[in-house]
Amino acid sequence: MILKSALLFGMKNPHHMILFAGALLTAGMTAYYMFRLVIRTFLGEPKDHHKFDHAHESPPNMWVPLVILAGLSFSFWYSGWFGDLVKRPASAIPAVHAVPLSAGSADSLRHVPPAGVAFAAESAAPKGVGHDPPAHAPPAPEGHGTPEHAVPAPHGGKHPPAIPHGAAHGAEAGGHDASHEAHLDHVAHVWSMYLSVLFGTLGIGLAFVVFRFRWIDPEKVASAFRPVHTFLLNKWYFDELYEATAVNGTKALSRALGWFDLHVVDGLVNLCAQLGVWASFLIGKFDNHVVDGAVNGVADVTIGSGSFFRRFQTGKLYHYVFVLAGGVLIIFLVKAF
Amino acid sequence: MDFINSHILSLMTFLPLAGAAVILMLPGGKDELVKTVAAVASFLPVPLAVQLWFTYDRSVAGVNVASQFQFVEHTRWIPSINVEYFLGADGISMPMIILTAIISFLAVIGSWNIEKQIKGYMALLLLLETGMMGVFCALDFFLFYVFWEVMLLPMYFLIGIWGGPRREYAAIKFFLYTLLGSVLMLLVMLALYFNTTNPETGGHTFNMLHYMQQSTHNEWLRGFDIRILMFLGLFIGFAIKVPLFPFHTWLPDAHVEAPTAISVILAGILLKMGTYGLMRISFPMFPDVTKWFVIPMAVLGAINIVYGALCAMAQSDLKKLVAYSSVSHMGFCLLGMAALTPAGMVGAAFQMFSHGMITAMLFFLVGVVYDRAHHRDIDGFGGLGAVVPVYTFFITVAFFASLGLPGFSGFIAEAMVFIGSFDVFRTIVMISASGIIIVAAFHLWALQRVFLGPLNPKYAQLEEINAREMFCLSPLALMTLFLGVYPMPVLNLMNASLIRLVDVVNMVI
Numbered sequence: 001m002i003l004k005s006a007l008l009f010g011m012k013n014p015h016h017m018i019l020f021a022g023a024l025l026t027a028g029m030t031a032y033y034m035f036r037l038v039i040r041t042f043l044g045e046p047k048d049h050h051k052f053d054h055a056h057e058s059p060p061n062m063w064v065p066l067v068i069l070a071g072l073s074f075s076f077w078y079s080g081w082f083g084d085l086v087k088r089p090a091s092a093i094p095a096v097h098a099v100p101l102s103a104g105s106a107d108s109l110r111h112v113p114p115a116g117v118a119f120a121a122e123s124a125a126p127k128g129v130g131h132d133p134p135a136h137a138p139p140a141p142e143g144h145g146t147p148e149h150a151v152p153a154p155h156g157g158k159h160p161p162a163i164p165h166g167a168a169h170g171a172e173a174g175g176h177d178a179s180h181e182a183h184l185d186h187v188a189h190v191w192s193m194y195l196s197v198l199f200g201t202l203g204i205g206l207a208f209v210v211f212r213f214r215w216i217d218p219e220k221v222a223s224a225f226r227p228v229h230t231f232l233l234n235k236w237y238f239d240e241l242y243e244a245t246a247v248n249g250t251k252a253l254s255r256a257l258g259w260f261d262l263h264v265v266d267g268l269v270n271l272c273a274q275l276g277v278w279a280s281f282l283i284g285k286f287d288n289h290v291v292d293g294a295v296n297g298v299a300d301v302t303i304g305s306g307s308f309f310r311r312f313q314t315g316k317l318y319h320y321v322f323v324l325a326g327g328v329l330i331i332f333l334v335k336a337f
Numbered sequence: 338m339d340f341i342n343s344h345i346l347s348l349m350t351f352l353p354l355a356g357a358a359v360i361l362m363l364p365g366g367k368d369e370l371v372k373t374v375a376a377v378a379s380f381l382p383v384p385l386a387v388q389l390w391f392t393y394d395r396s397v398a399g400v401n402v403a404s405q406f407q408f409v410e411h412t413r414w415i416p417s418i419n420v421e422y423f424l425g426a427d428g429i430s431m432p433m434i435i436l437t438a439i440i441s442f443l444a445v446i447g448s449w450n451i452e453k454q455i456k457g458y459m460a461l462l463l464l465l466e467t468g469m470m471g472v473f474c475a476l477d478f479f480l481f482y483v484f485w486e487v488m489l490l491p492m493y494f495l496i497g498i499w500g501g502p503r504r505e506y507a508a509i510k511f512f513l514y515t516l517l518g519s520v521l522m523l524l525v526m527l528a529l530y531f532n533t534t535n536p537e538t539g540g541h542t543f544n545m546l547h548y549m550q551q552s553t554h555n556e557w558l559r560g561f562d563i564r565i566l567m568f569l570g571l572f573i574g575f576a577i578k579v580p581l582f583p584f585h586t587w588l589p590d591a592h593v594e595a596p597t598a599i600s601v602i603l604a605g606i607l608l609k610m611g612t613y614g615l616m617r618i619s620f621p622m623f624p625d626v627t628k629w630f631v632i633p634m635a636v637l638g639a640i641n642i643v644y645g646a647l648c649a650m651a652q653s654d655l656k657k658l659v660a661y662s663s664v665s666h667m668g669f670c671l672l673g674m675a676a677l678t679p680a681g682m683v684g685a686a687f688q689m690f691s692h693g694m695i696t697a698m699l700f701f702l703v704g705v706v707y708d709r710a711h712h713r714d715i716d717g718f719g720g721l722g723a724v725v726p727v728y729t730f731f732i733t734v735a736f737f738a739s740l741g742l743p744g745f746s747g748f749i750a751e752a753m754v755f756i757g758s759f760d761v762f763r764t765i766v767m768i769s770a771s772g773i774i775i776v777a778a779f780h781l782w783a784l785q786r787v788f789l790g791p792l793n794p795k796y797a798q799l800e801e802i803n804a805r806e807m808f809c810l811s812p813l814a815l816m817t818l819f820l821g822v823y824p825m826p827v828l829n830l831m832n833a834s835l836i837r838l839v840d841v842v843n844m845v846i
Contacts, residue, residue, distance in 0.1 A: 250647075250778065258650075258651025261586065266586035273510075
């Protein structure tokens, strides 16, 4: 179904055909590596006889769930008669994204948006964002042999915002009537089915060629493309990339901020405290020497002047007479000139 | 019974103080008796909190309507300057009152192994509980301020005497920093006092509910510049307590140096006083300025979240890591409040309650390992999970709760904050959300370094967590888990009030 959607999209937008090709190739590769696993595990000669001798069947608590899961993986549960037994839940994708293609598609009415997601339709539709990948298509019923009921409306975001969501599709397929759409849809359905079966078979065949019949030696292929093989073996070096960027980047940032917090933010706080201590030291000195110095200075001056003037009070008469005579002499000189 | 019902908040506030008085009168040397009295005095508020829980009417809002407050006690205290003894509870204070009762009791139990001067320690711890409970009950600004300052003194001594190696430095830093905020708050309080009139008496008033009626403000107080200045004064006072970047550096020092139970109270209750003050005082008194400041507040919240988480990641001391994680988590409160939407406000208040329990667990747990290993260096352990599986279980629960795993209350709170604030400030919320990754990263990294990997042979004989420690942790773990699955009991408690608070700030009412 995903392949079909991709093919339909590619048919309508030829430059996006690569999406379909990629999906198809991947389907083939999946078949190849799954059969590589089957062949190397269950077929051929045992490589390790010790382990081989100890291999035994799994207990029921392991194989019963496996059988249930395997049974449910058959497609007939999900289409045709069985599929109709189960009532389909309303899609989480609002109906505005699902464009009904054929007139009689009553099924598309099932995709009425629940009230809770109505806001998504309001916010997404006028903007014409439409970047939903095809994988998000609403689960349309399959296997009726009739045209599909609903497909996603994939827009590359290139449509003018003014065009309503549903009509925007028509701008691309302008002039095409509904029957042409239905025809296109049918072609896509059939071709995607044939092509996927073909690529799946090719993948399985290649797995047998390499691992069962050993016409190609995988080791030689690996050594021929050694750098590519190493690159892929290390998972494209994604872990190393994340380690180097996200993990170490975050660690470095956290160390830097930890340092910043301790030395800059807290440093400022401690600096304020230190400034307070220095200011108080200076003020203490000022208080001790200037303010208290003034108080003590008054006392010192009083004492000093007292002890200085005390010397003149000698109590000896001739000192006083001498000073008196000097005074008379100075007054006489001032008056004379 | 009537007396208890009519004075329930007073009893919850002052019973611990009475216990402290009894302890101080006991003769020396009777350590067991001192501890028992402390346990009883701190336990008594717990059944009263249960009583509050069952009798609180969840349908009325309170906030700025005096008649809607419950368990009110209202009388004159200092008539000459119009100070009232006014206690009451609404949906903003109820969760905090209950949290205070629970955490304080658990802190006393968690202090059982204190040996140094147990008498002084327990008396100060009970005095601290009185201060905290009073802050959450007071509706008179003067009374609020008194309780706010009462709390400082015991904290200073509890860190300064019973703390770690750098206790004097940490205690002085905590005291001075908080006092700086208090002084700003005092100035704003005086400005409010002189520029409002009590509509009933015509005189000045300290009644907070009167301050919230904008009609009581005089011409001077209606000037927008003055209002901004006053809002900033209050904001810095509360921001220091929360603590918000860049006023947060007292927190790692105080938390790391404080004894275990005091760190629990510091992180579990004291930090919430900052956000509580914003909700109770700043927002409803200055709604116009609050709306003007939403973007700076949201930015500060985002800085707290991301910056706090990155700083936590850089720490090698387990207790410092937990301390910085508090910085990060309190950022969510501010972000949710700044959105001024019901979901954001309720998320912020729920985060206060939830973080109170989770961080209390974390500090208890760090204390457990410190008591045994006598160090907290994250890289100095390794593989403890094999030696102390029960302890590892508890710390894993606490770490997962702290990193906001769905199923724990922290997730509900953070989700509500994001839901409430996303439409208001998208970019800021997206930046904040990246903090969640960092929070998860440093928690898991620490868990891995301490409990997983090869066992450090030094700790092969490490003692398992004991029954008393599990007694402290289990109620918190169970409540975190329960509220993570079904948060409605606590949300119902505060919904009506917080929705009204949002309306008051948006000036719809």
